[in-house]
Amino acid sequence: MRSLIPEFEALRARFPAGFASSLVLPCLRRIQEERGYVADEDVEELAAFLGVPAIQIEEVLTFYTQFRRRPVGRWHLQLCRNVSCSMRGGERLIEHLERRLGVRPGETTADGRFTLSTVECLGSCGTAPAMMVNERYVESLSAEAVDALLEELR
Amino acid sequence: MAGRQLLMTFPVTESSHRLAEYRARGGYAAIEKALRSMRPEDVTKQVTDAGLQGRGGASFPTGRKWQVVVPGDGQPHYLIANADEGEPGTFKDRWILENAPHLLIEGMLLTAYALDARHCFIYIRGEFDLPYRRIAGAVDEAYAAGLLGERILGSDFSCDLIVYRGAGAYVAGEASGLISSLEGKKGYPRNRPPRLTVKGLYQRPTVVNNVESLSNVTVIVRDGIDAFRAVGTAKSPGTRLFSVSGHISRPGVYEVELGYPWRKFLDEDCGGVLDGRALKAVVPGGISSKILTGADIEHLTLSHESLWEANSTLGSGGMIVVAEGTCMVRLLEIMLRFYHHESCGQCTPCRHGTGWMHRIVARIAAGEGRPEDIERLYYVAKYNDGTTICGLGDAAGYAATGILDKFRDEFEYCIEHKRSRYQGRLE
Ligand SMILES: Cc1cc2nc3c(=O)[nH]c(=O)nc-3n(C[C@H](O)[C@H](O)[C@H](O)COP(=O)(O)O)c2cc1C
Ligand code: SF4
Ligand code: FES
Numbered sequence: 076m077r078s079l080i081p082e083f084e085a086l087r088a089r090f091p092a093g094f095a096s097s098l099v100l101p102c103l104r105r106i107q108e109e110r111g112y113v114a115d116e117d118v119e120e121l122a123a124f125l126g127v128p129a130i131q132i133e134e135v136l137t138f139y140t141q142f143r144r145r146p147v148g149r150w151h152l153q154l155c156r157n158v159s160c161s162m163r164g165g166e167r168l169i170e171h172l173e174r175r176l177g178v179r180p181g182e183t184t185a186d187g188r189f190t191l192s193t194v195e196c197l198g199s200c201g202t203a204p205a206m207m208v209n210e211r212y213v214e215s216l217s218a219e220a221v222d223a224l225l226e227e228l229r
Numbered sequence: 230m231a232g233r234q235l236l237m238t239f240p241v242t243e244s245s246h247r248l249a250e251y252r253a254r255g256g257y258a259a260i261e262k263a264l265r266s267m268r269p270e271d272v273t274k275q276v277t278d279a280g281l282q283g284r285g286g287a288s289f290p291t292g293r294k295w296q297v298v299v300p301g302d303g304q305p306h307y308l309i310a311n312a313d314e315g316e317p318g319t320f321k322d323r324w325i326l327e328n329a330p331h332l333l334i335e336g337m338l339l340t341a342y343a344l345d346a347r348h349c350f351i352y353i354r355g356e357f358d359l360p361y362r363r364i365a366g367a368v369d370e371a372y373a374a375g376l377l378g379e380r381i382l383g384s385d386f387s388c389d390l391i392v393y394r395g396a397g398a399y400v401a402g403e404a405s406g407l408i409s410s411l412e413g414k415k416g417y418p419r420n421r422p423p424r425l426t427v428k429g430l431y432q433r434p435t436v437v438n439n440v441e442s443l444s445n446v447t448v449i450v451r452d453g454i455d456a457f458r459a460v461g462t463a464k465s466p467g468t469r470l471f472s473v474s475g476h477i478s479r480p481g482v483y484e485v486e487l488g489y490p491w492r493k494f495l496d497e498d499c500g501g502v503l504d505g506r507a508l509k510a511v512v513p514g515g516i517s518s519k520i521l522t523g524a525d526i527e528h529l530t531l532s533h534e535s536l537w538e539a540n541s542t543l544g545s546g547g548m549i550v551v552a553e554g555t556c557m558v559r560l561l562e563i564m565l566r567f568y569h570h571e572s573c574g575q576c577t578p579c580r581h582g583t584g585w586m587h588r589i590v591a592r593i594a595a596g597e598g599r600p601e602d603i604e605r606l607y608y609v610a611k612y613n614d615g616t617t618i619c620g621l622g623d624a625a626g627y628a629a630t631g632i633l634d635k636f637r638d639e640f641e642y643c644i645e646h647k648r649s650r651y652q653g654r655l656e
Binding site for chain 1: 391395399411478
């Protein structure tokens with residue numbers, strides 16, 4: 076985390092005085108972007124830097140679904156399993172990916188290339204079914220489109 | 230086009246979201262006018278008299294919310310745009326963030342001026358990628374042009390705006406959960422009173438408004454009360470953005486003049502039910518709004534009063550169209566799984582009730598339902614209603630009783646025959 080401190084200082088200057096606690100989420104996002112997950116030492120260092128209790132940071136890490144305490148595969152495929160996507164073939168797509176990758180949601184392929192997850196509505200219901208590939212939205216999916224994407228990401 | 234439009238008034242192109250084009254369309258004239266010739270209370274009065282109702286889900290009158298905050302009372306006030314957009318079926322704020330970010334920023338400036346708020350935030354859901362880049366880019370443009378920061382447009386009004394990204398939690402879209410989240414904590418909703426307009430962000434008076442509500446503030450101040458009220462109905466002035474998904478030929482975001490005939494909207498504007506199937510049901514505004522049958526909506530219009538009369542609500546504008554042949558048991562199972570997954574766990578009825586209801590419906594869908602299950606679902610749903618800190622617990626109950634009220638026979642069939650009447654079909 077230490078290399079990010081100048082950036083965090085600049086961020087703190089943008090917030091009103093007394094808002095140090097608000098920096099927990101944006102700092103954790105940046106740490107995760109850099110490392111791929113949030114490590115124990117990050118929690119300690121961020122707590123010390125912001126002057127907030129480490130337990131608050133731990134709670135945040137468990138509460139929000141986007142934070143990770145462990146690395147994921149090179150490509151993190153997060154498929155929506157909510158209503159509108161399911162109505163346009165989302166459930167079949169999840170099964171298709173389970174078969175293609177040989178893993179269940181929450182698992183990573185043995186070669187470390189792909190992690191499969193299911194998520195709730197991504198706000199892409201009009202272009203369902205939808206998923207995220209790392210930070211990017213991929214929408215209007217079909218089994219063929221997914222196969223082409225897997226080929227591209229191999 | 231579904232009646233007159235106030236927000237989607239320009240062709241979307243590669244550059245229509247940029248500041249230069251927004252200005253060419255007359256953008257930032259409203260804040261210039263307000264800073265030159267209006268007092269803060271004049272802005273609040275305009276929004277109140279225009280009759281703007283919140284677009285985030287509860288349809289609460291925007292002006293009435295603002296009136297609680299007293300400009301110049303010696304303490305800081307905060308304004309937050311709710312861009313968490315997590316209600317399943319809803320993707321309309323995304324349209325504004327991606328295509329009209331300056332409309333939102335201008336509305337926030339006007340609102341901050343009215344509320345005497347020096348600092349504003351846009352709380353945007355963590356997954357949103359392009360919407361985040363677009364709104365963050367627009368904020369940078371506005372700072373560079375002197376539309377944000379110190380002494381805006383040469384006036385003595387100063388205002389800063391921070392875009393704050395969530396990290397994946399539906400309940401953080403609830404206004405008080407959002408405030409907890411913006412304080413860098415778990416997104417736990419808070420008990421009220423005190424109202425957030427009295428003690429909100431860091432215990433200071435705070436207004437939380439939806440993205441679309443704030444964008445309409447720009448329209449109201451720019452065009453005036455009469456022009457705004459000339460659109461829509463007497464009880465539902467203006468327009469609403471609807472995000473339409475599910476079994477529909479042309480899904481997408483539509484701006485609809487309130488009072489527009491519902492069936493006509495689906496058949497003509499959205500191209501009708503997918504593959505020409507019959508219309509079974511419609512979720513009007515996100516899964517937390519009560520479902521209506523195809524027959525129910527036949528003579529309804531899209532307005533707040535029309536939906537209230539039908540015992541539902543326009544909610545978040547997330548309209549999900551359900552074709553004949555769809556299994557409602559499976560649909561409810563997905564909804565309840567969602568609420569259980571998203572319950573923050575603070576309130577016992579919600580923490581247990583959502584899981585309990587989900588297990589019962591999953592069991593029915595799996596062909597293992599018991600005759601007493603339907604009454605039990607009603608019992609658990611009633612237990613949730615009004616006994617919890619935030620609306621999530623209630624919403625889970627409404628989703629369940631909403632579907633049971635209309636499609637009870639399908640659940641009975643599934644329990645009796647140990648299989649779904651529609652083979653569990655969702656597509
Ligand atoms: C569980 C839950 C989730 C919510 N999610 C959102 C949301 O994503 N966006 C939103 O604008 N309002 C959401 N709301 C409604 C907010 O609490 C609040 O009423 C709204 O942001 C106020 O804005 P408005 O008055 O302009 O409509 C949610 C409410 C609940 C109970
Ligand atoms: S109703 Fe549910 S989500 Fe809302 S505060 Fe209570 S436990 Fe949390
Ligand atoms: S239901 Fe999948 S994106 Fe909304």
